[in-house]
Amino acid sequence: xxxxxxxxxxxxxxxxxxxxxxxxxxxxxxxxxxxxxxxxxxxxxxxxxxxxxxxxxxxxxxxxxxxxxxxxxxxxxxxxxxxxxxxxxxxxxxxxxxxxxxxxxxxxxxxxxxxxxxxxxxxxxxxxxxxxxxxxxxxxxxxxxxxxxxxxxxxxxxxxxxxxxxxxxxxxxxxxxxxxxxxxxxxxxxxxxxxxxxxxxxxxxxxxxxxxxxxxxxxxxxxxxxxxxxxxxxxxxxxxxxxx
Amino acid sequence: xxxxxxxxxxxxxxxxxxxxxxxxxxxxxxxxxxxxxxxxxxxxxxxxxxxxxxxxxxxxxxxxxxxxxxxxxxxxxxxxxxxxxxxxxxxxxxxxxxxxxxxxxxxxxxxxxxxxxxxxxxxxxxxxxxxxxxxxxxxxxxxxxxxxxxxxxxxxxxxxxxxxxxxxxxxxxxxxxxxxxxxxxxxxxxxxxxxxxxxxxxxxxxxxxxxxxxxxxxxxxxxxxxxx
Amino acid sequence: xxxxxxxxxxxxxxxxxxxxxxxxxxxxxxxxxxxxxxxxxxxxxxxxxxxxxxxxxxxxxxxxxxxxxxxxxxxxxxxxxxxxxxxxxxxxxxxxxxxxxxxxxxxxxxxxxxxxxxxxxxxxxxxxxxxxxxxxxxxxxxxxxxxxxxxxxxxxxxxxxxxxxxxxxxxxxxxxxxxxxxxxxxxxxxxxxxxxxxxxxxxxxxxxxxxxxxxxxxxxxxxxxxxxxxxxxxxxxxxxxxxxxxxxxx
Ligand SMILES: Nc1ncnc2c1ncn2[C@@H]1O[C@H](COP(=O)(O)OP(=O)(O)OP(=O)(O)O)[C@@H](O)[C@H]1O
Ligand SMILES: [Mg+2]
Numbered sequence: 001x002x003x004x005x006x007x008x009x010x011x012x013x014x015x016x017x018x019x020x021x022x023x024x025x026x027x028x029x030x031x032x033x034x035x036x037x038x039x040x041x042x043x044x045x046x047x048x049x050x051x052x053x054x055x056x057x058x059x060x061x062x063x064x065x066x067x068x069x070x071x072x073x074x075x076x077x078x079x080x081x082x083x084x085x086x087x088x089x090x091x092x093x094x095x096x097x098x099x100x101x102x103x104x105x106x107x108x109x110x111x112x113x114x115x116x117x118x119x120x121x122x123x124x125x126x127x128x129x130x131x132x133x134x135x136x137x138x139x140x141x142x143x144x145x146x147x148x149x150x151x152x153x154x155x156x157x158x159x160x161x162x163x164x165x166x167x168x169x170x171x172x173x174x175x176x177x178x179x180x181x182x183x184x185x186x187x188x189x190x191x192x193x194x195x196x197x198x199x200x201x202x203x204x205x206x207x208x209x210x211x212x213x214x215x216x217x218x219x220x221x222x223x224x225x226x227x228x229x230x231x232x233x234x235x236x237x238x239x240x241x242x243x244x
Numbered sequence: 245x246x247x248x249x250x251x252x253x254x255x256x257x258x259x260x261x262x263x264x265x266x267x268x269x270x271x272x273x274x275x276x277x278x279x280x281x282x283x284x285x286x287x288x289x290x291x292x293x294x295x296x297x298x299x300x301x302x303x304x305x306x307x308x309x310x311x312x313x314x315x316x317x318x319x320x321x322x323x324x325x326x327x328x329x330x331x332x333x334x335x336x337x338x339x340x341x342x343x344x345x346x347x348x349x350x351x352x353x354x355x356x357x358x359x360x361x362x363x364x365x366x367x368x369x370x371x372x373x374x375x376x377x378x379x380x381x382x383x384x385x386x387x388x389x390x391x392x393x394x395x396x397x398x399x400x401x402x403x404x405x406x407x408x409x410x411x412x413x414x415x416x417x418x419x420x421x422x423x424x425x426x427x428x429x430x431x432x433x434x435x436x437x438x439x440x441x442x443x444x445x446x447x448x449x450x451x452x453x454x455x456x457x458x459x460x461x462x463x464x465x466x467x468x469x470x471x472x
Numbered sequence: 473x474x475x476x477x478x479x480x481x482x483x484x485x486x487x488x489x490x491x492x493x494x495x496x497x498x499x500x501x502x503x504x505x506x507x508x509x510x511x512x513x514x515x516x517x518x519x520x521x522x523x524x525x526x527x528x529x530x531x532x533x534x535x536x537x538x539x540x541x542x543x544x545x546x547x548x549x550x551x552x553x554x555x556x557x558x559x560x561x562x563x564x565x566x567x568x569x570x571x572x573x574x575x576x577x578x579x580x581x582x583x584x585x586x587x588x589x590x591x592x593x594x595x596x597x598x599x600x601x602x603x604x605x606x607x608x609x610x611x612x613x614x615x616x617x618x619x620x621x622x623x624x625x626x627x628x629x630x631x632x633x634x635x636x637x638x639x640x641x642x643x644x645x646x647x648x649x650x651x652x653x654x655x656x657x658x659x660x661x662x663x664x665x666x667x668x669x670x671x672x673x674x675x676x677x678x679x680x681x682x683x684x685x686x687x688x689x690x691x692x693x694x695x696x697x698x699x700x701x702x703x704x705x706x707x708x709x710x711x712x713x714x715x716x717x718x719x720x721x722x
Contacts, residue, residue, distance in 0.1 A: 003326055060457075064450035064451075065446045066412070066414035066449055067411075067414075068415055072438070072442055073442050077248075080439075081248070128562075130560060133522050135564070136520070137551065137554075137625075138624060139581065139628070140575070140580050144579050148579055149566065149567075149575075167309075167310075171313075174312040185312070198322050199322035199323050199326065206307070209315065210311050217310075
């Protein structure tokens with residue numbers, strides 16, 4: 001069989017329609033990951049009783065499980081009970097054959113929370129202890145110090161890493177085709193099921209993922225430059241400072 | 245359908261699943277080795293900005309980093325025979341495992357080249373100048389000053405790469421390789437007890453990746469101590 | 473007025489404060505001297521609960537708090553009546569000089585923004601930084617940063633300001649400007665507890681000098697008593713070691 005670019009184009013056309021699904025499978029987990037991941041990182045930073053201890057154990061352990069296993073386990077845990085219930089209940093049967101995107105979102109979100117909690121942890125650690133102490137010394141509460149002083153300094157540090165995490169989620173989301181969700185990957189493959197042009201289909205899918213990741217990378221660079229510009233300005237002035 | 249999760253089966257499946265661990269190990273060791281060799285080459289091409297090759301390297305690294313490994317697996321599987329066929333080499337009889345090894349090797353080459361490149365570039369310019377100032381040649385400066393420092397910078401990132409590779413081998417089964425996950429699925433298809441198999445694999449992955457992390461942390465400490 | 477009674481603090485097995493009693497009258501400037509590692513920093517940090525002391529009592533204004541059983545509400549209350557000037561400045565690096573000074577007023581004490589701004593500007597004017605309102609910490613020299621640090625403390629109008637070696641991270645030529653600002657603050661009648669190694673400065677501004685060694689207060693008294701007529705052997709040794717250097721630098 002000879003490589004034929006026509007089939008790539010055909011696959012591309014179909015796959016592009018599923019970009020929203022892939023985005024849903026990565027943006028939603030990103031958002032959930034940032035919210036809960038930051039929260040967990042904060043609890044660990046402040047050593048908040050049980051949560052911090054629990055996270056110390058659960059985060060490294062969960063991080064060791066590959067995403068695809070998260071997906072399979074979640075798929076199994078959600079579908080098998082439905083299988084069972086569907087013998088008696090109509091709604092369970094209906095749920096069973098529903099679009100499984102939500103299972104993907106749940107599995108990828110768990111993964112995202114774990115990964116992003118580590119990102120935020122190192123971002124929080126990057127803020128000097130003195131900043132916390134200065135906050136306390138002027139009478140801010142722990143929460144106020146966090147919100148007004150620490151997080152505004154930690155987030156710029158975290159942005160490039162978060163963008164990397166996001167790229168990881170976009171790429172990682174492609175495995176949902178294994179549980180029959182139709183995303184960019186699966187969309188590209190639909191025509192290949194008929195004409196066996198698999199190479200062309202995979203290349204089409206690769207193109208879309210590549211473009212999406214490049215876009216995120218661009219945004220990351222722009223954001224970083226924005227943050228750097230502020231630092232450069234500071235450093236320029238810094239150079240002059242001892243001459244004063 | 246019986247119970248959802250039978251702990252007895254976890255122990256029952258354990259030997260069958262762990263017996264496929266060597267496949268995972270093979271993929272990791274092979275792809276990291278190949279990745280280091282190819283990666284060094286790519287890093288050199290990029291650092292010395294060798295014309296044409298540099299551009300190809302940039303695109304290659306960007307492509308590998310911007311696409312899912314699972315797609316790379318299939319592109320190698322379907323594409324490599326076509327490519328080599330055009331050059332008169334017939335690999336249609338290759339075992340699937342070889343394609344998996346090739347795909348992970350290509351993947352790691354890109355990532356490792358970036359690790360090497362950024363480590364070398366992050367050694368301060370002053371170090372190079374200081375080396376020249378005491379009369380070292382370009383090659384001497386690289387070997388005696390730049391590379392030892394870059395090595396220390398790259399080492400922990402390299403450790404993370406090994407752990408990541410280990411985790412990403414969990415996708416090799418999609419090509420039909422009978423690794424741990426392939427085995428668990430085979431068992432699941434027979435017995436409708438997938439979950440126990442996944443639990444075994446999860447435990448293996450958790451234990452091994454924690455061990456790997458510990459090992460690299462330990463090695464890193466030793467490296468830093470030995471330097472003094 | 474603040475009063476400390478029987479303050480104890482250990483780091484693991486290392487007992488750093490072994491029962492310190494200290495009382496500071498309103499408007500008084502107390503200078504704490506002592507060799508490195510004697511526990512001066514730890515003492516200051518215990519006063520505003522940046523370090524949790526193991527035992528002892530703190531009286532500030534008319535509230536009495538036991539270190540052992542302090543609630544987070546009491547801790548916050550103490551912190552709002554004290555302020556601290558740090559050795560390494562610790563300005564909020566995400567805020568301008570003005571915002572640094574306003575932060576404690578607006579967020580911790582709910583002072584309206586307009587009013588806080590006015591207070592903050594006045595405080596910065598006082599430390600001679602009228603033209604630096606909108607500079608970020610990294611755009612300022614060390615001496616300027618420390619002056620913002622002092623303005624940040626002064627603006628809160630606390631019962632006491634704690635200074636922990638405020639000039640020891642500064643280049644020698646910048647020390648003078650910070651000491652001058654501190655003199656001004658002292659003249660305004662603000663209660664201060666100062667840890668410093670600047671002996672002539674201590675001699676000038678202190679109403680009361682405390683000499684600490686190995687976690688206890690060895691000797692205290694007026695500057696005259698301590699500098700010209702120390703009673704304890706340890707004080708004498710410390711001053712002998714440090715004073716020759718000091719007299720040269722005059
Ligand atoms: N966070 C900490 N953990 C463990 N030990 C500490 C800690 N902070 C201080 N110490 C110990 O407490 C002792 C007193 O330290 P402190 O900083 O109070 O001394 P100091 O009088 O301020 O000294 P210097 O003049 O050098 O600043 C030292 O032996 C120090 O090692
Ligand atoms: Mg100190």
